[in-house]
Amino acid sequence: MxxxxxxxxxxxxxxxxxxxxxxxxxxxxxxxxxxxxxITGERNIRLFSLAFLFVSLSYIVQSILNxxxxxxxxxxISTFINLQSVYLLNLFGIYIHSILFLIGMLLxxxxxxxxxxxxxxxxxxxxxxxxxxxxxxxxxxxxxxxTVLLGFIVYYYLNNYWENRKxxxxxxxxxxxxxxxxxxxxxxxxxxxxxxxxxxHLLELTAYLLVFVTLWIILRLGKQKQKKWQKxxxx
Amino acid sequence: xxxxxxRLKIIYDILKAVHDKNNRIKPTHILYKSNxxxxxxxxxxxxxxxxxxxxxxxxxxxxxxxxxxKGYDYLTKYKMIAEFTDSFxxx
Numbered sequence: 001m002x003x004x005x006x007x008x009x010x011x012x013x014x015x016x017x018x019x020x021x022x023x024x025x026x027x028x029x030x031x032x033x034x035x036x037x038x039i040t041g042e043r044n045i046r047l048f049s050l051a052f053l054f055v056s057l058s059y060i061v062q063s064i065l066n067x068x069x070x071x072x073x074x075x076x077i078s079t080f081i082n083l084q085s086v087y088l089l090n091l092f093g094i095y096i097h098s099i100l101f102l103i104g105m106l107l108x109x110x111x112x113x114x115x116x117x118x119x120x121x122x123x124x125x126x127x128x129x130x131x132x133x134x135x136x137x138x139x140x141x142x143x144x145x146x147t148v149l150l151g152f153i154v155y156y157y158l159n160n161y162w163e164n165r166k167x168x169x170x171x172x173x174x175x176x177x178x179x180x181x182x183x184x185x186x187x188x189x190x191x192x193x194x195x196x197x198x199x200x201h202l203l204e205l206t207a208y209l210l211v212f213v214t215l216w217i218i219l220r221l222g223k224q225k226q227k228k229w230q231k232x233x234x235x
Numbered sequence: 236x237x238x239x240x241x242r243l244k245i246i247y248d249i250l251k252a253v254h255d256k257n258n259r260i261k262p263t264h265i266l267y268k269s270n271x272x273x274x275x276x277x278x279x280x281x282x283x284x285x286x287x288x289x290x291x292x293x294x295x296x297x298x299x300x301x302x303x304x305k306g307y308d309y310l311t312k313y314k315m316i317a318e319f320t321d322s323f324x325x326x
Contacts, residue, residue: 033323036316039309040243041286044325112324160324168322214322222315229311 008194011201012070016063018201023059025208026052029215047111054104058097065093091138098142102128105149112156143186150180168214175210178203241326245269247313249279250288250306259292259299 033049036042072086106128110121128145135141154176161169185200252268253260266276280300283289288306292299302310309316320326 032319036319039305039312040246040316042243042325045320048323048325157324164321166321168318169324172322172324218315218318218322221318222312225314226311229314 008198011198015201016066016070018205019059019063019066022204022208023056023063025212026056026059029211030056032215044111047107051104051107051111054100054107058100058104061100062093062097065089094138098132098138102132102142102145105146109149109152112153140187140190143183147180147183147187150176150183154180168217171210171214175207175214178207178210182207243317243320243326245271245279246283247310249283250302250310253289253300253302254310258301261299265300
């Protein structure tokens with residue numbers, strides 16, 4: 001749906017499945033971060049959780065609308081009305097997905113860059129959504145804005161890894177780099193270059209699988225250490 | 236150069252100090268165990284009471300602090316919390 005005209009027909013269905021995977025992984029991160037926020041009460045963790053919730057919602061919307069579009073294109077009746085409804089659905093999907101995804105990325109950049117100023121956040125928000133509103137090329141603008149925000153996020157996670165070298169910080173760094181490169185591929189895919197679109201999706205999949213692995217390592221290590229701590233406390 | 240102790244670790248150190256003193260500790264002990272300035276310690280104690288991690292017990296001139304269930308939960312889950320915040324750069 002991000003741009004159905006550059007999506008190869010054979011890829012319909014796969015993209016829906018991939019978007020569902022992205023939605024589930026990001027929702028898991030959001031849920032886990034929320035649980036940590038409930039324990040710590042830290043504001044930046046709440047914002048981080050909200051950022052991933054918005055990203056997850058954007059993928060859920062994208063997935064549902066892609067499914068509907070795929071269904072309409074599959075019914076074999078290529079009437080003008082049918083194609084027009086597909087076009088409108090696609091346009092609606094691009095708007096909703098872009099807004100949700102960009103809010104998520106903006107919140108993530110806000111937390112990562114430690115801005116902590118509502119005025120700066122509002123300024124970035126207005127600049128981003130004004131440029132998105134006035135452009136004719138919504139999808140391209142979404143990809144460009146996301147790439148810029150992801151560039152800042154990657155820089156932040158590079159520093160984070162530099163200061164705290166361990167497997168999980170490296171995994172998060174690689175996942176953010178994958179996401180950043182995926183969006184560069186999406187920009188390139190706008191020239192109706194289908195392979196770039198598919199490589200972009202595969203890189204996105206790599207990014208979210210790495211996030212999932214990170215989460216799994218954190219939970220496993222955390223549970224081990226929790227048991228050890230409780231054992232020591234009783235002992 | 237040693238890494239700066241982050242907020243979550245300072246909170247852990249304070250709660251751990253309370254726990255290690257059989258869940259009843261005087262402010263002077265917290266000051267000693269947490270390695271903070273007096274003003275910083277007061278700010279942290281206020282925050283920890285606001286967040287319901289600690290309760291203040293006043294008995295005459297004596298003032299002590301105890302852990303709440305929420306504070307205990309934080310202590311037991313701290314390693315997981317730290318792992319998460321470190322990995323996603325949320326310090």
